[in-house]
Amino acid sequence: MEGNSIIDAYFNKHASKLTDISIELIRPCLQVLELPKKHVLVKEGQTTGYIYLMIKGAARSYYLKNGKEIHTWFAFEDDVIGALRNYYGIPSRETIELLEDSVMLGFNIQLIKPLMVGNAQISNLVSAALAEYTLYLEDKLYFTHLRTARERYDALLKHEPKTLQRVPLTYIASYLGISRETLSRLRAGQFL
Numbered sequence: 001m002e003g004n005s006i007i008d009a010y011f012n013k014h015a016s017k018l019t020d021i022s023i024e025l026i027r028p029c030l031q032v033l034e035l036p037k038k039h040v041l042v043k044e045g046q047t048t049g050y051i052y053l054m055i056k057g058a059a060r061s062y063y064l065k066n067g068k069e070i071h072t073w074f075a076f077e078d079d080v081i082g083a084l085r086n087y088y089g090i091p092s093r094e095t096i097e098l099l100e101d102s103v104m105l106g107f108n109i110q111l112i113k114p115l116m117v118g119n120a121q122i123s124n125l126v127s128a129a130l131a132e133y134t135l136y137l138e139d140k141l142y143f144t145h146l147r148t149a150r151e152r153y154d155a156l157l158k159h160e161p162k163t164l165q166r167v168p169l170t171y172i173a174s175y176l177g178i179s180r181e182t183l184s185r186l187r188a189g190q191f192l
Helices: 003-014 020-029 109-118 120-146 149-159 161-166 169-176 180-187
Strands: 030-035 040-042 050-056 059-065 068-075 095-098 102-108
Touching: 003 030, 003 050, 003 102, 020 030, 020 109, 020 120, 030 050, 059 169, 068 120, 068 169, 102 109, 109 120, 120 149, 149 161, 149 169, 149 180, 161 169, 169 180
Parallel strands: none
Antiparallel strands: 030 102, 040 095, 050 102, 059 068, 059 095
C-alpha cells in the first residue's frame, strides 16, 4: 500500500469526524514508515518527535531494571504507540522496539501541537488518543498489582489473544510479571 493511500485509509477509518479542512491541516504532519524487525523507535533516555499508529506489524515496550527487560505493553495493528513522556518533550523511560517488519503512520508531535490550539477537531483527536493510552495504563496497573498470575494470564487470553501468537514467551512472562516457568504451567492448564 502506497503512502498516500495509507494516510487516506487512516482518515477514512479513524478520523471520520474531521472536516476536510482539518484533514488537510493534519496531512503534512503525517509520515508513512516501513521499518524492519528489531528497529528501535524510542530508546530509554531519548526524545523522539513522533507518535505512531501501527498499520501492520508489532512492537514492544520495556524498561531496564538491573539489566533485565521489564515489558509494559505490546502493540499490533490499529494501536497507537509512543512514549507519553515524549509528547511533553521529556526523555523516555522506556524503549520501544519492533517485533516484526512494520508499517506505521508517524504523527509529528511538534507540527500537530500548534494545530490543536486553533482547531477543536484536531485537539479532540489528540486528546482522545491520550485518554485511550491513559486508560490502558490504568488498567495495566490494576491487573498487575491487584490480580493473580492466573487472572492476568486469563485476561491476556481473553483481551489480547494475538499476543500469545506473535510475541516470544519470555516477553509475555515479563509483561505478566511472572517467571517463564510459571507461564508454562499456566499454559499447560495447571492450577496456580
